[in-house]
Amino acid sequence: MANPEHEDVTRSRDRELGMDRNITRRDFLNGVTIGVAGALASTWLPGMLAAQTSAPTAQDAPGYYPPTLTGMRGSHPGAFETAHSVRDGNFWEKAGKPTDTGETYDLVVVGGGISGLAAAYFFREHAGPSARILILDNHDDFGGHAKRNEFRPGGRLLLTNGGTVSIESPFPYSKEARGLLTELGIDPPVLEKKYSGNVAFRDLGSGYFFDKDTFGTERLVTGAPGGFFGPQSASGKKWGQFLAKTPLSTNAQESIVRIQEGTADYMQGAPQAEKKARLSRMSYKDFLLNVVKAHPDVIPFYQSRTHGLYGIGIDAVPALDCWALYFPGFQGMGLDRTPSKGLTFTALGAVTPQEEYHFHFPDGNASIARMLVRSLVPGSAPGSTAEDIVTARMDYGRLDHGDSSVRIRLNSTAVAVRHVGDAASAKEVDVLYGRDQKVYSVRAKGALLACWNTVIPYICPELPEEQKKALRYGVKVPLVYTVVALRNWNAFRKLGVRSVSCPGMYHSSINLDQSVNIGDYKSSQSPDEPILVHMLRAPCQPGLSAREQQRAGHYDLLATSFETFERNVRDQLGRVLGSGGLDPARDIDAITVNRWPHGYAYEYNPLWDPDWPEGKRPCDIARQRFGRIAIANSDAAAAAYTDQAIDQGYRAVQELLSS
Numbered sequence: 001m002a003n004p005e006h007e008d009v010t011r012s013r014d015r016e017l018g019m020d021r022n023i024t025r026r027d028f029l030n031g032v033t034i035g036v037a038g039a040l041a042s043t044w045l046p047g048m049l050a051a052q053t054s055a056p057t058a059q060d061a062p063g064y065y066p067p068t069l070t071g072m073r074g075s076h077p078g079a080f081e082t083a084h085s086v087r088d089g090n091f092w093e094k095a096g097k098p099t100d101t102g103e104t105y106d107l108v109v110v111g112g113g114i115s116g117l118a119a120a121y122f123f124r125e126h127a128g129p130s131a132r133i134l135i136l137d138n139h140d141d142f143g144g145h146a147k148r149n150e151f152r153p154g155g156r157l158l159l160t161n162g163g164t165v166s167i168e169s170p171f172p173y174s175k176e177a178r179g180l181l182t183e184l185g186i187d188p189p190v191l192e193k194k195y196s197g198n199v200a201f202r203d204l205g206s207g208y209f210f211d212k213d214t215f216g217t218e219r220l221v222t223g224a225p226g227g228f229f230g231p232q233s234a235s236g237k238k239w240g241q242f243l244a245k246t247p248l249s250t251n252a253q254e255s256i257v258r259i260q261e262g263t264a265d266y267m268q269g270a271p272q273a274e275k276k277a278r279l280s281r282m283s284y285k286d287f288l289l290n291v292v293k294a295h296p297d298v299i300p301f302y303q304s305r306t307h308g309l310y311g312i313g314i315d316a317v318p319a320l321d322c323w324a325l326y327f328p329g330f331q332g333m334g335l336d337r338t339p340s341k342g343l344t345f346t347a348l349g350a351v352t353p354q355e356e357y358h359f360h361f362p363d364g365n366a367s368i369a370r371m372l373v374r375s376l377v378p379g380s381a382p383g384s385t386a387e388d389i390v391t392a393r394m395d396y397g398r399l400d401h402g403d404s405s406v407r408i409r410l411n412s413t414a415v416a417v418r419h420v421g422d423a424a425s426a427k428e429v430d431v432l433y434g435r436d437q438k439v440y441s442v443r444a445k446g447a448l449l450a451c452w453n454t455v456i457p458y459i460c461p462e463l464p465e466e467q468k469k470a471l472r473y474g475v476k477v478p479l480v481y482t483v484v485a486l487r488n489w490n491a492f493r494k495l496g497v498r499s500v501s502c503p504g505m506y507h508s509s510i511n512l513d514q515s516v517n518i519g520d521y522k523s524s525q526s527p528d529e530p531i532l533v534h535m536l537r538a539p540c541q542p543g544l545s546a547r548e549q550q551r552a553g554h555y556d557l558l559a560t561s562f563e564t565f566e567r568n569v570r571d572q573l574g575r576v577l578g579s580g581g582l583d584p585a586r587d588i589d590a591i592t593v594n595r596w597p598h599g600y601a602y603e604y605n606p607l608w609d610p611d612w613p614e615g616k617r618p619c620d621i622a623r624q625r626f627g628r629i630a631i632a633n634s635d636a637a638a639a640a641y642t643d644q645a646i647d648q649g650y651r652a653v654q655e656l657l658s659s
C-alpha cells in the first residue's frame, strides 16, 4: 500500500526540484503534442490509433523541424514500435495488405544514418545524377546517431550533438571517407585550426562529486589533478592533496595515490607479450584488485571512467585497453606502445596515436549528415560551406519530393526486403515499409541495408542461416546523452569547473557543452548567458558480460520514462552544483534525453569473444552481399566510428555495382 507520508515528501521534493515548472520538455509539432503527433505520423501501432494526420505525411507539413524537439529524443516514441512488432512476430497478423506505391528506384537504402546517406552519395557518383534513390528511416529525422539538438533559451540559438560528437578516429580516415568529406567541403585540420575550443572555459577545471549512497558522505571536490584520459591522468603528482579532501577511506586514498603515481612493475620479469596477453584477458577492475592489490574501496571511484567510450564500467573493459588509453596503474610496467593482439578497435588506435582529425561542429557530426542531405536533395538547405551549414535551416518538405531523384522518407520502417524471384538470379527487390499505420511497397534494382545488423534477419528472412546468426552476434551499446539548457552557467564559474565526474550517480558525468564559434553561430561566452550541459548515462549492469549488460541496458532505457530522467537530472544538478548557486527549479530551461538503446556498434571484447581468424569475425560473415541486397552500417565494421560507417557504405555500393 502507498505510504501517504512518503508521497508527501516526494511531492514536496518534486516542487523543490521544479518538476512542476513549464520547461520546454513537452514537445510541440504543428501545435499538437509530439506524443500524439509523433505516434500518428511516424509509427505502426496496430489497433491503437484511429485518427489520421491532416497533412499527407508529417514531414511535408509546414513547420516540420525535428531538431527543435525536446524531451525524449534519440530513439523517440514512435520510432521503434514497428520494428519491435516485426521482431516479436505479431506485425504481419495485424498489418493490412501492402499498398503498392508504383514507385521504382535504382536503389533503396534502409537507414538514413551517415552510412546510408554516404552510400546514396557514392551510388549516385557511379550511377549518375539521374539515379533514382529512396532512403527510408524509421526516425522523424535523418542522420541516425548523427543527430542535431537545437535549443532557444531566452531566444538565443544553442546547438549541440544529440549523438555523434566529433570527426575523429583511432586511425586515419580512408581515401574514400576523406574524399567524401573533401567533396562536401569539410577539411577537418583546417576547421580545427580555425574553430577549436571555447576560450570562455579556459580556466575552468574538473571535479568529482561523491554521493552519499555510494561514498557515505555527499561532497563536491574540485581541482582534480590531471584529466580523466591521456598521459596526464597518470601523473599530476597531486593526488594525495586532492584525495585528502574527499570522503574516501584512508586505505582507498593510499591505493589511489599508488595507482596514479606509483612506478611498480606488477608483472616483473614477465616478457612484454605475456604481460599484454594477461592484461587483455582481465578487466581493469580485476587488474586494480588482483594485480595492483588496491583496496576494494577504490572501485566505485574508477567504476564509471570507461562509460563514455565503452558504455560499460571497468568491470567489463579489458585492462590492456585501459593501458592503451593511458589509465593509471601501468606506468611502471614498461609496456611499449606498439599495436598488439587483444586490443579493441578503439584502443588499438590509441596505442600509436595516428589520428589526423579531431573536429567538433556545434551539432557534432549531424553537420556531416546535413551536408550529405544538402548535396543529395536539391533545395533541402541553403548554402554550400562547412560554416554555413551550422545555422542553415533544412527544408524537410523537400526531402521526399517527386522532382528530386534522391528522396528521403522519414517515419518509415522497412519491414521486409525480398528478391523478386530467386535471389541468385533476381534483377529486382521489393521493399516494404510501415508508415502512418499502413504498409507500402516500392520496387528497386537493389537494396542497401544501412540499418542495424540486429534488424536485418527480421526484415530479410531469406538470408542464409549462418549469415543471420552472425548478424545477431553483436549487441549494440546503449547510451544516453542528456542535454540540459540552463539559463546561465554562473554556478560552474563560481565552482571553477567545466566537468564533474559523478561516479555513483544516475548520470556519471556533467560537462559544459564544448561549443565553438563558427560561421554565424556564436557559442556562450559569458557565465550570465544560457548554455547547454551534457550529462552521460550508461545503463550498464556490472557483473554480467558486456553483451548481457548491453541487452539489459537496452530494455532498461526503453522502460524508463522521461519523467524519471527529468527528476534525476534536476536532483543531480541541484546536489552537484547547488553549492555554486544552481537552482534546478529556477535555472533549467529545457531538457532533451537523447536515448540510444542501440548506440555504439559492438566492438569485439577479448574478455568474452573468441580470437576469430582474419576474415571470419561475425561482422565479416554478416556483411556478405546476398543477391541484389548489400549490407552497410557501422555494425558491418564492428567499430563505432563515423569513418567506418562511411567506409561500409562505400564497400556495399561497390558490391552492388559489381554484381
Ligand SMILES: Cc1cc2nc3c(=O)[nH]c(=O)nc-3n(C[C@H](O)[C@H](O)[C@H](O)COP(=O)(O)OP(=O)(O)OC[C@H]3O[C@@H](n4cnc5c(N)ncnc54)[C@H](O)[C@@H]3O)c2cc1C
Pocket: 083, 110, 111, 112, 113, 114, 115, 116, 136, 137, 138, 139, 143, 144, 145, 146, 162, 163, 164, 165, 166, 167, 168, 169, 412, 413, 414, 415, 450, 451, 452, 455, 459, 479, 481, 596, 598, 599, 600, 601, 632, 633, 634, 635, 639, 640, 641, 642, 643, 644, 645
Ligand atoms: C552516442 C554516440 C556517440 C558517438 N560519437 C562518435 C564520435 O564522436 N565520433 C565518431 O566517429 N563516431 C561516433 N559514434 C559512432 C557513429 O555515430 C556511428 O558509427 C555512425 O554514425 C553510425 O552510422 P550508421 O549509419 O552506420 O548507423 P546509424 O547512425 O545508427 O543509422 C542507421 C539508421 O538506420 C535506421 N534503421 C534501423 N532499422 C531500420 C528499419 N527497419 N527501417 C528504416 N530505418 C531503420 C536507424 O534507426 C538509424 O536511423 C557515436 C555513436 C553514438 C551512439
